[in-house]
Amino acid sequence: MNDSNGEFESFRTNFLRDINRVSDNDRNSRKRGLQKLLDELPWNDKNNNLLKQLILSDILSALYPRISDPVEKCRELCLKCFYKVVSGNFLPVPVAEEAITCLCARLDDIPYPEQVEELRLQILQIILITLQKLSQPITPTLANKVLSAVGKSSMDPFPSVKKESAEILSLICRLCPSSIRFHFKSLLKVFTLNCSHQHSKIRTTTIKVKLIY
């Protein structure tokens, strides 16, 4: 037990400086901290328990405030780290749900709290991959949060965001169809608009979402 604790402490020490820099007041320091974490953590080693432990104990709490960082580059790097975290399957279900809730908040208003369209797309990609990897059925509360955010992101002028939103909706329709009921009316209005979109791919992706069951 002591050995594994010691092993974790020495692993943690290697990255503690960069983790602390992520919360620094100086924007360049935050940027460098995030970049270093992105470059130097062993993200590809998906069975690395030390990394999993470090993510849950230190990294996530440092990343959450950076989702709404005033500096665009910091938000971008933070989302890249998040993408690595969720695609590596490092999150237990309650933590994944918390992460989705935080990310949804960046889309759940108009004008969007996240102003950069590429970052909105990145947020949706992270939500999609997290939902796909959830090992438990999605709870109605979480489904409602996602549906509310995705209903708004479906109105995004950026076509790729519309497409990604439709993919997420399609998944929610499969995972938790009963939650659609409360959002059906608003979603239908957005979908009617998207079905008239000039890109046929957007129209096709919109039709693929099976709202009725």
Place this chain on the structure above:
Amino acid sequence: MKWVSEEFESLFKDHLQALLLKLINDQASSCRSELAVLLGSTVCSRFSIHRQMVEDFGTSSISTTEISNATDSPELLFMISLLLKLAADPAPEVAEQARKVRGFVQTLVRRLFSKYILRFART
């Protein structure tokens, strides 16, 4: 959303019907093809049958009670009419998607039609 509800009926009249009519004339065949898939699945789901079952085993047996419940659904009849129209689409990929469930739809039409005839004969 479950499509057997009063709320759904009004939404269908107000929004969905016009949307489906617009989509059936979409210039992109990929959209019409996706619409055929959607309509096929939706009609099958009305009878709690998975579309794949209908595709794999042809016409499934539908109980008389289920037919009776569906007879008064203008939404179902509307979707069936769109599916039959898509089965004659000039684009082969669209027609193919609609024809995958055509046997099932035709059986439905026959059963619905005979029920109407019977009802008409009684009055």
